[in-house]
Amino acid sequence: MSILISPSILNSDIGNLAGELDKISGADWAHVDVMDNHFVPNLTWGLPVIEAAKKYSSIPIDAHLMIEDPDRWAPAYIEAGAASATFHAEAVKAPIRLAREIRGMGGRAGLALSPATQIDNYIDILDEFDMVLCMTVEPGFGGQPFLSSVMPKVERLRELIDKKGLETWIQVDGGVSADTIAQAAEAGANNFVAGSAVYKAEDATQAVTDLRELARKHSH
Ligand SMILES: O=C(CO)[C@H](O)[C@H](O)COP(=O)(O)O
Ligand SMILES: [Co+2]
Numbered sequence: 001m002s003i004l005i006s007p008s009i010l011n012s013d014i015g016n017l018a019g020e021l022d023k024i025s026g027a028d029w030a031h032v033d034v035m036d037n038h039f040v041p042n043l044t045w046g047l048p049v050i051e052a053a054k055k056y057s058s059i060p061i062d063a064h065l066m067i068e069d070p071d072r073w074a075p076a077y078i079e080a081g082a083a084s085a086t087f088h089a090e091a092v093k094a095p096i097r098l099a100r101e102i103r104g105m106g107g108r109a110g111l112a113l114s115p116a117t118q119i120d121n122y123i124d125i126l127d128e129f130d131m132v133l134c135m136t137v138e139p140g141f142g143g144q145p146f147l148s149s150v151m152p153k154v155e156r157l158r159e160l161i162d163k164k165g166l167e168t169w170i171q172v173d174g175g176v177s178a179d180t181i182a183q184a185a186e187a188g189a190n191n192f193v194a195g196s197a198v199y200k201a202e203d204a205t206q207a208v209t210d211l212r213e214l215a216r217k218h219s220h
Contacts, residue, residue, distance in 0.1 A: 001219075004169070005028055008198075009033075011200065018056035023204040024205070025059060026209065029061070029062040030062065032050060035140065039088065040066045050081055062084045063082035070091055071098050078107035084107060085107055086111070087111065089117050090117060110133055111129045114138065119156065123160060131169040132171070134170065136175055136180075154187035157188065176193060176194040178207075182215075185218035190219065
């Protein structure tokens with residue numbers, strides 16, 4: 001399974017969106033965190049930023065929707081230009097219907113699990129999703145420490161996906177850095193979101209290269 005690096009623009013200089021996206025042109029995806037101040041206690045941005053990112057960069061956009069009522073809003077993110085829309089298990093009402101709608105529009109459908117949410121309810125419907133996002137911080141803010149306690153869930157998910165012969169990506173998001181990416185790769189994640197570790201680095205482009213190398217070295 002390919003290793004994918006998806007820098008989060010959460011802590012980038014959003015006033016210079018085009019330049020900030022340019023710094024990560026060597027990455028695979030640009031992770032855009034949408035927060036509504038209801039699902040999480042923080043407010044970021046919505047559809048216009050997806051449209052702008054699409055306009056100013058050719059990197060595929062990975063929309064992480066930390067919002068209430070994703071059933072209503074997620075398709076609009078694909079319509080706005082995101083290649084992938086990830087909605088939270090804790091917020092969605094009809095995950096199968098929503099995933100099918102996203103896929104029907106040509107997008108990738110992602111299911112996000114907050115740290116305390118288990119995968120048991122989704123095991124039989126894993127094939128409905130292109131990606132499962134295992135949050136390694138409580139959603140809402142960048143710069144929080146990585147929760148190693150989520151790794152057994154990643155390991156179990158990797159086993160289930162492989163046993164079923166699926167191509168579903170496992171994404172980890174939150175506190176991923178040069179110090180923590182190895183554990184996530186060893187547990188079986190293949191898609192790594194890194195916000196602070198990229199945008200607070202002196203050289204964001206180099207940080208992406210370094211993270212990719214570490215993830216490759218530790219994945220199996
Ligand atoms: O979804 C998120 C927070 O809810 C962010 O994607 C995540 O926190 C990235 O930032 P950092 O790498 O600094 O943790
Ligand atoms: Co995110």
